Amino acid sequence: MVLTPILTAHWDEADSYTLAGYKRHHGYVAFAKALKTDPDAIIQTVKDTGLRGRGGAGFPTGMKWGFVPQNDGKPHYLVVNADESEPGACKDIPLMLANPHSLIEGVAIASYAIRANHAFIYIRGEVPHVIRRVRHAVDEAYRAGLLGENIQGSGFDLDVVVHAGAGAYICGEETALLDSLEGRRGQPRLKPPFPAVAGLYASPTVINNVETIANIPYIMRNGVDWFRQWGTEKSPGFKLFAVSGHVQRPGIYEAALGTTFRELLEHAGGIRKGRKLKFWVPGGSSVPMLTEEHLDLPMTYEDMAAAGTMLGTGTPMVFDETTSVLKAVSRWLQFYKHESCGKCTPCREGTYWISDLLKRLEKGEGKMEDLGTIEDLCRQISGRSFCALGDAAATPFPAAMKFFRDEFEAGISTPADQAFNPLSSTVFVKAKG
Amino acid sequence: MSLTETTWDEARELAERYPQSRSALLPMLHLVQSVEGSVTSDGIALCADVLDLTTAEVAAVATFYTMYKRHNTGKHHVGVCTNTLCGLLGGDAIWKAVSEDLGAGHDETTADGLFSLERIECQAACTHAPVVTIDWEFFDDSTVEGVRAALKKLKKGEDVQSTRGPVVRGINATERQLAGFDDGEVHASAIDDKMLAGLNAAKALGQTLPKSEV
Numbered sequence: 001m002v003l004t005p006i007l008t009a010h011w012d013e014a015d016s017y018t019l020a021g022y023k024r025h026h027g028y029v030a031f032a033k034a035l036k037t038d039p040d041a042i043i044q045t046v047k048d049t050g051l052r053g054r055g056g057a058g059f060p061t062g063m064k065w066g067f068v069p070q071n072d073g074k075p076h077y078l079v080v081n082a083d084e085s086e087p088g089a090c091k092d093i094p095l096m097l098a099n100p101h102s103l104i105e106g107v108a109i110a111s112y113a114i115r116a117n118h119a120f121i122y123i124r125g126e127v128p129h130v131i132r133r134v135r136h137a138v139d140e141a142y143r144a145g146l147l148g149e150n151i152q153g154s155g156f157d158l159d160v161v162v163h164a165g166a167g168a169y170i171c172g173e174e175t176a177l178l179d180s181l182e183g184r185r186g187q188p189r190l191k192p193p194f195p196a197v198a199g200l201y202a203s204p205t206v207i208n209n210v211e212t213i214a215n216i217p218y219i220m221r222n223g224v225d226w227f228r229q230w231g232t233e234k235s236p237g238f239k240l241f242a243v244s245g246h247v248q249r250p251g252i253y254e255a256a257l258g259t260t261f262r263e264l265l266e267h268a269g270g271i272r273k274g275r276k277l278k279f280w281v282p283g284g285s286s287v288p289m290l291t292e293e294h295l296d297l298p299m300t301y302e303d304m305a306a307a308g309t310m311l312g313t314g315t316p317m318v319f320d321e322t323t324s325v326l327k328a329v330s331r332w333l334q335f336y337k338h339e340s341c342g343k344c345t346p347c348r349e350g351t352y353w354i355s356d357l358l359k360r361l362e363k364g365e366g367k368m369e370d371l372g373t374i375e376d377l378c379r380q381i382s383g384r385s386f387c388a389l390g391d392a393a394a395t396p397f398p399a400a401m402k403f404f405r406d407e408f409e410a411g412i413s414t415p416a417d418q419a420f421n422p423l424s425s426t427v428f429v430k431a432k433g
Numbered sequence: 434m435s436l437t438e439t440t441w442d443e444a445r446e447l448a449e450r451y452p453q454s455r456s457a458l459l460p461m462l463h464l465v466q467s468v469e470g471s472v473t474s475d476g477i478a479l480c481a482d483v484l485d486l487t488t489a490e491v492a493a494v495a496t497f498y499t500m501y502k503r504h505n506t507g508k509h510h511v512g513v514c515t516n517t518l519c520g521l522l523g524g525d526a527i528w529k530a531v532s533e534d535l536g537a538g539h540d541e542t543t544a545d546g547l548f549s550l551e552r553i554e555c556q557a558a559c560t561h562a563p564v565v566t567i568d569w570e571f572f573d574d575s576t577v578e579g580v581r582a583a584l585k586k587l588k589k590g591e592d593v594q595s596t597r598g599p600v601v602r603g604i605n606a607t608e609r610q611l612a613g614f615d616d617g618e619v620h621a622s623a624i625d626d627k628m629l630a631g632l633n634a635a636k637a638l639g640q641t642l643p644k645s646e647v
Contacts, residue, residue, distance in 0.1 A: 003635035009647040012629050025647065075452070087516050087555040094628040118452060125463070125500050126556060126569050128610050129597050129622045136619040161450060164611040166459050166498035169554065183458030183484070185497040201453055222646055244559035245518055251560050251630025267634050285517065317518050317559060331517040335554055426523040427563070428576060
């Protein structure tokens with residue numbers, strides 16, 4: 001498999017984020033084509049590509065669009081989930097920084113297809129440098145007559161609002177995001193009804209990830225066969241992979257789906273000098289970790305599922321042998337505890353107890369029964385929580401226990417910082433050997 | 434600073450940007466915080482009045498999101514990511530050093546009112562770990578020395594540029610930007626080698642696509 005610079009093709013041009021820079025490379029040609037196409041035909045095209053959501057769950061995008069009832073007399077909305085905050089995920093932020101117009105053009109085409117006249121881009125609040133870029137792109141598009149009323153004389157109207165969040169990981173959950181966008185606490189809603197039927201302001205709403213929407217202009221211009229030349233039957237296309245952690249060259253690598261993790265790791269220069277791989281997490285902290293035995297797995301939705309994990313956001317975090325798994329898992333659980341919205345009991349109470357027990361083990365003051373208690377708590381949370389945050393919180397511990405049980409058992413007598421010198425895992429430490 | 438007629442006008446302007454005015458609550462809370470440095474009772478009352486909500490409804494929202502502060506904060510907000518990856522790769526060491534230097538812990542402000550310190554969660558910049566933010570501008574691939582130098586400059590009142598380009602201008606200026614009042618700094622940011630790692634590798638390997646396709 002090969003690298004496929006498509007979304008990233010022109011990121012190295014100084015004006016890649018401007019309308020002029022984008023137009024130089026077919027920018028908004030796809031939107032012009034879309035405006036002359038039957039909206040249902042666009043939905044069918046996206047269905048035919050097999051494009052799957054790039055935000056983590058991998059739901060087929062065209063199918064999501066197709067769920068929106070038509071001729072129902074209600075306003076429809078498109079909401080872009082730009083709340084990227086899953087530990088490990090760092091692909092949408094650079095995309096919006098470097099090429100926000102691919103997102104805006106995708107928003108315009110998607111809105112036209114689902115018959116929405118209002119779209120929102122919900123960006124997490126902690127990234128002002130990115131919010132500036134997206135707002136600027138929207139302003140440029142308005143000035144060029146690519147957004148607003150009667151766009152290019154087509155009779156299609158579209159308003160786009162860029163909305164800044166205020167610090168809550170849970171708002172990446174699509175119904176929590178909707179509540180947040182309605183000016184409420186970001187807490188998930190009971191489903192059904194699904195957003196396609198009753199979403200924003202109780203109207204039909206499609207919520208898509210940034211990268212998903214940014215794929216649309218390229219698909220619209222180049223077609224289904226072009227898109228399907230990469231990837232597999234179940235995971236067609238290409239993907240932004242962000243490789244982070246103990247590798248020589250961490251960064252964004254856009255490649256065909258189905259590229260093996262070994263190949264990605266090679267592009268990233270391999271594990272840092274003198275060290276070896278301990279474990280890696282393919283798609284954000286919410287998916288189970290893997291080890292060296294999984295290096296040759298293709299990065300696809302189905303291969304990751306078969307290995308008992310998920311492709312998730314496609315942003316592998318890589319850790320070498322200087323890493324304390326106990327500390328890593330403990331810190332992730334502190335994160336889930338901090339970000340639990342408090343709505344449902346299993347997640348609110350469970351994340352609290354698990355993170356406390358893990359902290360005790362991390363200090364080397366754990367008790368033998370703690371491991372069983374944590375396993376029990378994970379079982380009580382998983383599948384019993386209101387939303388996927390609970391399931392995610394119950395994921396790292398059992399996955400880590402599968403490979404590194406001894407490290408957790410050591411937490412009964414040995415502090416993690418004693419077993420693993422914290423300095424060794426930092427990037428400040430000089431290369432070994 | 435206190436809330437003036439200008440703030441009221443700007444809040445009403447925000448309410449008009451949405452099909453339903455309540456959607457403007459998050460931006461409006463960023464706005465009142467940008468004026469007063471925190472979300473005060475006055476700020477909550479303003480939002481409630483403009484949106485025709487009760488103060489309890491607004492307070493419930495203001496206390497849910499971590500970026501809103503209900504107590505006095507410093508001129509600059511300093512965030513150190515101590516989530517797993519950043520923490521292990523150096524964030525913990527940076528946190529310890531900065532916290533000791535400033536004599537402030539998590540969610541605390543220095544005595545001189547210059548810095549508020551926070552252990553922050555993942556900033557979606559894991560490829561650039563360890564990450565520090567000042568007024569939510571990014572300091573990628575941070576080191577203890579680098580953060581110390583930046584804070585020293587800010588203490589002296591000198592300009593500090595984030596690694597992604599924008600100069601830090603105080604947390605209130607950032608909050609105003611987030612509320613939706615643009616500061617015109619869009620051109621200050623730049624893409625770096627880590628974001629271009631794949632593209633550069635593809636070019637070196639001759640794996641780019643025909644111009645007609647991309």
